[in-house]
Amino acid sequence: MKVVKFGGSSLASGVQFNKVANIILSDSERKIVVVSAPGKRYSDDIKTTDLLITLAQAIIEDGDGKKALEAVLQRFADIVSDLTLDNTLLTNIDQELGKLMSQYKNDAPRLMDALMASGENQNAKLMAAYLSKRGKEATYVSPEEAGLLVTDDPGNARILPEAYEKLRKLKQKSGILVIPGFFGVSKQGHIVTFPRGGSDITGSIVAAGAEAEVYENFTDVDSVYSVNPQLVNSPKEMKEITYREMRELAYSGFSVFHDEALQPVVTKKIPVCVKNTNHPEAEGTRIVAERSQNGCPVVGIASDKGFLSINITKYLMNKEVGFGRHLLEILEDECISFEHTPSGIDNISIILRDHQLRNGKEERILERIRTELKVEDVQVERDLAMVMVVGEGMCRTVGIASKATEALAEAGVNIKMINQGSSEVSMMFGVDAKHADLAVQSLYYKYFTPVNHI
Structure with a gap:
């Protein structure tokens, strides 16, 4: 059935x-x-x-x-x-x-x-x-x-x-x-x-x-493409993709x-097939629990706009027990969820969807961060886009990150931040929103054109 x-x-x-x-x-x-x-x-x-x-x-x-x-x-x-x-x-x-x-x-x-x-x-x-x-x-x-x-x-x-x-x-x-x-x-x-x-x-x-x-x-x-087809001519079609890969790409802007929508079928391991109503005989894209890598560690590249970053600096932040918990409590009190938290020993950035800081929430949050956490500096950086490189095979392939940074450098796109989860299914690059499309295009050509294929 x-x-x-x-x-x-x-x-x-x-x-x-x-x-x-x-x-x-x-x-x-x-x-x-x-x-x-x-x-x-x-x-x-x-x-x-x-x-x-x-x-x-x-x-x-x-x-x-x-x-x-x-x-x-x-x-x-x-x-x-x-x-x-x-x-x-x-x-x-x-x-x-x-x-x-x-x-x-x-x-x-x-x-x-x-x-x-x-x-x-x-x-x-x-x-x-x-x-x-x-x-x-x-x-x-x-x-x-x-x-x-x-x-x-x-x-x-x-x-x-x-x-x-x-x-x-x-x-x-x-x-x-x-x-x-x-x-x-x-x-x-x-x-x-x-x-x-x-x-x-x-x-x-x-x-x-x-x-x-x-x-x-x-x-x-006809299928899910490796990149937004409005940005690249004849993009690669993905015939098979894992639940985790699709989840990352959907989060990153794949429409x-x-x-x-994937969590219920993931739990039951029910395969998903994306097909075209206007071309139903096309094979489509299957979304499954596991797939063969076929020598291509990256399956897709996507971007999404509408982000901002709250950048916080405090000397020896890494030594202060409870700092992160207190910071997230401030967000929780305003019913705000966060997307990413890249950090260093003296600084941390909280990346949010910018629509969450309306109706006075931004002012209240910044004031509490200054007074309760006693930070040296807190600033909000707006108009950010998150660009995601996704693939289950990345964790087993040498040179994936270097190719990404090389592609963005060649395109003249400044990287604001880099984040990668422990599962290594995706790499996230924060860039200015105005450069998001250029970033996606440069990454796609670096990974998917034959001369650069890993």
Whole structure:
């Protein structure tokens, strides 16, 4: 049995719906289908989720979301019309959105979650209806019915352990099951969304819970590439990659797979196959527990922007017991997580996502660091990008780090910091955000062009 997830671009229109249905019906093992909300039909189009966010904001700000609601309904109306489905489906969507707007109009976080989740929820109903029209037994299964129990933290749902036992029962149901991605239901009965891009998380959770043989993730590319194809011509395709490698690349900016989506399938060691809805016969990329190295220690290079560094200096910091604990407590008190902590004997840097230091948090943190830790200097360095070189084989290959520093030097990219975990699956380089793309390009050509191949 396979669990198969389709992204927003795969379900953006009636034409795409038909492609997806053909893929599902071409393999009888594709029993459980997880769907995203309709994505962009063309480059300047607006994703349905963004239309729903606009709707929620309109209600929160002035209580009138009529125009925004019309835009949402039109997206679904186009799909219903293209597929010649029953118009009662559209009437039901209108009624259900109205019910949610009325129920949560005085609770902004709940309203936002409920409306954002509606894109996936209503799309799942349309897909079940279309598969039924094609003559197959297909059923819409709500997250509540499926057993997707999550924490009650709006916009940041986490699956509860007891959900997996409920999800296991999905195998006993007949026909094709269509489940909306992106959200679950709390024990309090609220709709709660996973972080943005969370349909990947749903698919992975369902695959693990239902104990699928394979989790297929359909998107709009033939495979996962070793680098962003917008930066390099004809980048290398990765036919096989490990869970750890994919996790590192997803964290570093790869948009193909959400960075939180792998953990459920990793635990159950369920292989993941990333495939293209528009070219389903392509082999795709398999994500597995272990792979053969094939002489290439580096599999991918990625970068992500939006970081800053809090740089702290204090003489004999390394001798001061409890310094690191106290520093992290200051961050914890402000509910801030950190990404990396490169350090020396008299200095330490805390790398954070810059959006975390808003609403006065930066001033409070810096003041506490100065007064409570009695440091000699503390500064914030902004507009940083993290560039990641990833590969399970790096720890067994001499010269990987020297090639990276050589490539960046040749490109004129200044390295702000270097960090490597004990597992040596990845090397991280901090650079100015304006040089991130150049850094990725220089590293890619150093590792992947034949003349430089290790």
